[in-house]
Amino acid sequence: MKLFFNPNLKNFSQEKDYENNQIIRRLFLVVFFMTAIGLLIFSKIIEIAMLYEKELVNSSKTKTENNNLFRGVIKDRNGKILASNIFKYKLKAYPRLINDPVLTSEILTQQIPNLDKRRIYNQVSNKSKFEVVILRNITAKKAKYLNSLGIPGLEFFPSIKRFYPQENLTSHIIGHTNKSLIGVNGIEKTFEKKLSSGEDITLSIDIRVQHAIREELVKDFLAFNAKTATAILADLETNEILSMISLPDFNPNLSINPSIYSYRNTATLNLYEMGSTFKIFSLAAGFEFGDVHLNSNFDVSKPLTISRFTIKDYHPQNRVLNTKEVFLKSSNKGASLIALKLGGNNLKNFYSKLGLLDYSSIDIKEKAKPKYPLKWGKIETANLSFGYGISITPIHLVEATSLIFGNFKFENVNLELKAKKRKDKNNFISFTTREKLLYLMEQNVLYGTGKNAFVKGYGIGGKTATAEKVNKNLGGYDKTKLVSSFLSIFPINKPKYICLVLFDEPLLKNTVGYNDGATGGKTAAKTTAKIIKRIAPLLGIEKENTYEDLLVKKGRKGINFASF
Amino acid sequence: MVALFSLILTAVTILKHELSKLELKIQEAKDLKSKLQYDLSFLRAEWEYLASPKNIENLSNIHLNYQHTALLSFNDFLKILKNSEDLK
Known part of the structure; x- marks a missing residue:
């Protein structure tokens, strides 16, 4: 160097x-x-x-992740599983590998109940076929046992299946998946992307409340022999759906046949002319923009005729009614006069702001668009004031009511539980209008058409509705086919929950062939009372007891607090 | 230089071999984890079915003489206690 x-x-x-x-x-x-x-x-x-090593590590990780790529679990607000995944096995036989078809079919029929011995023999002895399916949906335990028997020519193939432990209880909300585990209905379809990537979904539903409401609704659905029944419970403080039931329902664990009627979610898909519950909205608009007060008078003594149409009352009073009486007697003529005083455009704008003219904001795919007249003339304005001429879904009604009575403003009504929400004060209507409406609804349960919804110890406010259905063959309305509902708010002194119960074509006993009398007050209001009595303890609502209720009787051994 | 080169290559080969052995162990552990996850998922689903509100209500109806009740406020609770004390 x-x-x-x-x-x-x-x-x-x-x-x-x-x-x-x-x-x-x-x-x-x-x-x-x-x-x-x-x-x-x-x-x-x-x-x-080094790169090769890195790639190897990555590829093995991906492989493992793919192995773990279970479809996400759906849970209720308390973590109870509503949809999960389990392994099921398919039993296949290879006839060419079976030397003794008689013995094989004998053992199989002994071990598996309800298996057709002849069919099994025909299948396992048919040497022209490479493989045949003996049985599907075998549990892991059973498959392990059958495998341990060591029967030659048989093989088990595992496959992941969606399992719904609550069966019918949440069928319409959760929906179901197809054989490829792709959501085809309900939450399974709405949150397909999240679920298929393995992410869990927590819903706002409370399964205990859902069960209690469904049980009461099923009883009356059968008692009234109704075509369908719907119940929705929403939390006003969070705008979350706590319960949503649509009857008839189905068991999503069984094989799905889409043509069956019961797969339809009546709460979000069925359009109804709701009837008198709309008076809450027309009165709210009247109080806000129409210079209407609780003591304003409306003359309903004469028939109200607009163009060639005459508006009638279900419970005719034929006198001058004030606003309170219009609400309590559920006067269609009174509501029409309020709407006419307000003006068609104002009413339309108010309904539009309530979301009654567009799709519901609920986070589920199955939704229907309301039907309403394009032209809002005098007769349309009058009809729309008491819920005729406009068809909406039950969820629309709950959403609009929540907008009026909720303390906070929300962008949409939710089925998915969200951790934190921005809570802006709701100033959709003034405080005084809200108080007036709550007063009217409370009075309606105490003295009006909603008396049957009264439950001792619980402050309930509500509005009944009885609407005749359109006769599609003859035109006009069919008096024998009713949609009866009851919309309630409770506790009325501090509103927190909205409950809607609706029966489609209910039939009261002793009125065979003619539904007159199966009003919202006689059907849905009664069911609401049973529901509230049952779910109030679950929701943490305390019963208001009188002094007499709390007295302990002499001679009674011990105190049984459950009896209070 | 060549010796150093050979030494490093030998070390890399040994390390690679060790790494692949560890990889295999990790894969085995992951497979076991998956299996346990599947089993757990099945057991959880089964438990949810057994503990569904419908089944719990049926069980309580049979064994506990189930009856619906209402919530008492704390003040009412104290009043009842006071009333029962007064009776004594």
């Missing part, structure tokens, strides 16, 4: 020394370049090796 880098090297005079020097120089250059190339190759080898 010293020689190579010596600056005096140029001064060498002897030719031999110069040649040697040149050789050494070239040699050093070659060594230098070879080392550089070697180092380059070495570094590349290391780099490739």
